[in-house]
Amino acid sequence: MMRRRHLLLLYVLAGCASPPRPAPPVSHVPPPAATAPAPPPVVSVKPPTASGDMIFDAWAAEFQGRALAAGIRPDVLEREMAGLTPDSKIAALDSRQPEFSRPVSAYIKGVVTPDRAALATSRRDMAEFDAIEARYGVPREILMGVWALESGFGAIQGDYDVIRSLATLSAQGRRRDWAEGELIAALKIIQSGEHPRAQLRGSWAGAMGQTQFIPSTFLSTAVDHDGDGRRDIWRNRADALASAANLLAKGGWVRGQSWAREVTVPAGFDFSLTEGPKLTPDQWAQMGVVRADGLPWTEADRTAQAQLSAPAGAAGPLFLLFPNHFAIRKYNNSLAYALGVGLLADSFSGAGGLTRPWPQEQPLSLVDRMTAQRALAALGFDPGAPDGVVGMNTRTALRAWQKARGLTADGYLSPDMVRRLKAEAGAS
Known part of the structure; x- marks a missing residue:
């Protein structure tokens, strides 16, 4: 009984105790704002030295910002732009539009010559070709055709300062975006340490070396074939030819296929099909288009998609152009150029001439x-x-x-x- 009274007293005292203190309210004050990132440091570049040509100087001042944004270091930019002046000879060459166009027949006749075939004979057995053909699948005759047309087998590479040439073309404005892109690519070559500016010599339009690569193509496609740690398309013929083979391979070269074949068509043929559909040789044969030499198609060619071409019109030689023809045009997007390379290659391999001769064409003004x-x-x-x-x-x-x-x-x-x-x- 006594124990019950003590328990009852404890319950009463507990009920009279103060309630527990409520928890402090949750603060809704936002946390301090995150610190904004510091702006990039301002890069200071000395303004280019005035050349005396107002148009060129205005372009050079604007170009600095675009070059820095493209990753060119200030020290490289200042050094290579210092004292730079436009080349008046390049300005004249770029603005000159030929009064008369050269017919394709005249171009081919000037390209496919006995002299070039003789010069190629001594180069066919160069040791470099075996490894290049095995790696890239491009025949040596095609590479020699490119080599012959681009630099006369390395003899005529051009001696223009590529930086000055591309700066001149950029300032003129006719091809500014292209020329500035190539100028920045040339500066990147110098900045990388792979080649100094003194090595970057080439044509007035910025093409360099034995295979005449523009700077952006050099960066993306040139190769170090001999493994000496440097891609040298000027003095090292193995690097130059392997780089050309790499460009053609990246352009879609198909091992074992022809580049083109001369064909004949029946009377009354619809020539509106030229430069049109791409069909297999068997499909073209259904319309009467057959090889001019009367030989059968190889298996590699029979399955290819080929386009009919009449470069000198219906009176001239006709060709089925295979994918390899268009790979050559990745090098130079000209029908005449690709025909020149291919026909030169055929002459180097001992193939006979065309069945139908080129007509005498009259230049048009x-x-x-x-x-x-x-x-x-x-x-x-x-x-x-x-x-x-x-x-x-x-x-x-x-x-x-x-x-x-x-x-x-x-x-x-x-x-x-x-x-x-x-x-x-x-x-x-």
Whole structure:
């Protein structure tokens, strides 16, 4: 009984005790703001020395910021831009548009010569070719064709200061974006320590070495074939030729396939198919297109997609162009250039000449070419800007006009076509 009273007393005292203190309220004050990152340090670069040419100096001052943003160090930029002046010879070369275009037949006749074939004979057995062919799959004859056209087998590489050349082209503005990109690439070559500026000599347009690589192509594609730690396309022919092979391989070169083959077509053939669809040789054969030499297609060629080309019109030699032709055009995007390389390669390998000879073509003046383009546009066949360059757009428009008028639609701008266009459009 006594024990119950003590327990009851404890319960009463517990009920009278003060309630527990509530927890302090949660603070809703936001934490201090994060510290903003410090701005990048301001890079100080000395302004370029005035050259005396206002246009060039204004460009050089603006270019500094773009070069720094592209990763060129201030010390490299200051050193290479110091005392830089435009080259008046380059300015004249870049702005000069030929009054007369050189016909493809004249170009090929000037390229595929007995002299070049003789010079190639002593180079066919160079030890470097075995390893280059095995690695990249590009035949030595094709590489010799490139080598011959680009620098006369290394003899004519150009002696222009590439930095000065590209700076001049950049300041002129006609091709500023391209030229500035190549100038920055050239500065990166110097900055890397791989080659000093004194080594960067080349053509007036910035192409360098035995295989005439522009600086950006050197950075992305040149190779050190002999393993000496330096990609030397100027003095080391193995590096130069392997670099050219690497460019062609990256451009889609297919081992074992032809670059092109001369073909014949039946009477009444629809020449509007030139520079058009890409079909297999068997598919072309269904339309009467066959090898001019009468030989069968190899298995490698039979499965390839080939395009029909009539570079000198329906009266000249005709070709099926295989993917390797277009790989050559990654080197230089010119039909005539790729034909020159390929036909040179054929001559180096001892292949016979063409079945159909090149016709005697008459050069067209710049005025005639531009007049023809304006006439096509006036007649509703858009050739693009009337710039006098007979490129793909002009040839496509011309083929459409020829086909609409019942003419041979080969897209070939001859003097006769110019006269017809001018007469129909009433051009003077």
